[in-house]
Amino acid sequence: MYADEITHTLKNHGNEAAEAKRGQIVITRDDIANYIDYVENPDRQILSQTKQGLKALISGKQKDGYYVVVEEAQTKNNRLAFKTMYKVKGDIKESSLFKATADAENGERLAFSGYEPDAQRIPSLNDPIIPQNSQKVKELPPADLRKAIINAKDDKERLAIIENQKAGIRRNIDTKAIIDASSQSGRDMALIGRENLNGDIVKYVLESKKTIAVDKLDIQRARELKFKYPQDVRRTIGSDAITHVMNRHGANSILVKKSGQKAVSLDDIAKWQEYADNADLRAISKG
Structure with a gap:
């Protein structure tokens, strides 16, 4: 100065x-x-x-x-x-x-x-x-x-x-503009691309109370999960799911403060597909 x-x-x-x-x-x-x-x-x-x-x-x-x-x-x-x-x-x-x-x-x-x-x-x-x-x-x-x-x-x-x-x-x-212009459900949801999902975009989805489609699920995985149209399954994330994760496992959650476990951040959530696709353990549960 x-x-x-x-x-x-x-x-x-x-x-x-x-x-x-x-x-x-x-x-x-x-x-x-x-x-x-x-x-x-x-x-x-x-x-x-x-x-x-x-x-x-x-x-x-x-x-x-x-x-x-x-x-x-x-x-x-x-x-x-x-x-x-x-x-x-x-x-x-x-x-x-x-x-x-x-x-x-x-x-x-x-x-x-x-x-x-x-x-x-x-x-x-x-x-x-x-x-x-x-x-x-x-x-x-x-x-x-x-x-x-x-x-x-x-x-x-x-x-x-x-x-x-x-x-x-x-x-x-650009990514936020795509999200704003996109349908919030169904096959008309625009894919923003995994490369464009980061902590800032997760925060935007949370604050704007939106749901986004990131990319498509691998066809083989979609078949394993019994989807009716496995060739067109969108991997989505919405504000409700983000809110749940942050309330339960974020830095300010009671569970994290009491247990001493490492808090989940918005940047962590942005990488959920990477963690899921390269998981050390995987199981298919009945809903």
């Missing part, structure tokens, strides 16, 4: 009357002092680019309105540097800056010049939603992303981390 950026932030967003005219809330020194907490525990986060061609990490945190914090990836100096922050009245879910479908030209602009949200698209059910390097693409949690950028050995590795993060974010956005 540089003194110039603190001065810039307070000059542009530290006047209560001026911010009120913009529909924003004044930024204080205490707000700036707490920015690390907002960027490491954001409610929204996107990657953008400055006019100078530098990558920018933009984080949003809902708290009596919502904060927007901009950090610049200064790869030559091995720094992720604070650039500016401001605070907006209202719900972050309504912010065009952080909306998945925001258009870069019409989206909400940052008060600090040079930053624009990346344009996103809503895919159709026929679009390929798995990138060619899907096994490597992964959206990192905010704290892990910051550490990875800071600890990267050189500029090439830092840029690769940022591009991977952008690809992971876009893949999750």
Whole structure:
């Protein structure tokens, strides 16, 4: 953090009357002092680019309105540097800056010049939603992303981390759009693909109270289980099942706290097919 950026932030967003005219809330020194907490525990986060061609990490945190914090990836100096922050009245879910479908030209602009949200698209059910390097693409949690950028050995590795993060974010956005557009039951359910199921998608299914189809069950296994149409059995997971697992075996469950057994996470649930397909023990039970 540089003194110039603190001065810039307070000059542009530290006047209560001026911010009120913009529909924003004044930024204080205490707000700036707490920015690390907002960027490491954001409610929204996107990657953008400055006019100078530098990558920018933009984080949003809902708290009596919502904060927007901009950090610049200064790869030559091995720094992720604070650039500016401001605070907006209202719900972050309504912010065009952080909306998945925001258009870069019409989206909400940052008060600090040079930053624009990346344009996103809503895919159709026929679009390929798995990138060619899907096994490597992964959206990192905010704290892990910051550490990875800071600890990267050189500029090439830092840029690769940022591009991977952008690809992971876009893949999750595309997957969620497919889920929203899909039927919730039957043969019309869109298959999102096992490669696209991760903890973030499991959390989305839970919070949106949806059911998704991941892929199709192996025909031989479907026959063993006596399905009427074994060639078209979808492997699904819904919010009710996720809720049950987390209530019974999640970190906050009474069973886990009393027994000392390892808690099941959303990332664990996302890997259920892998564990089932490569099980050490398997049995078919009568329902």
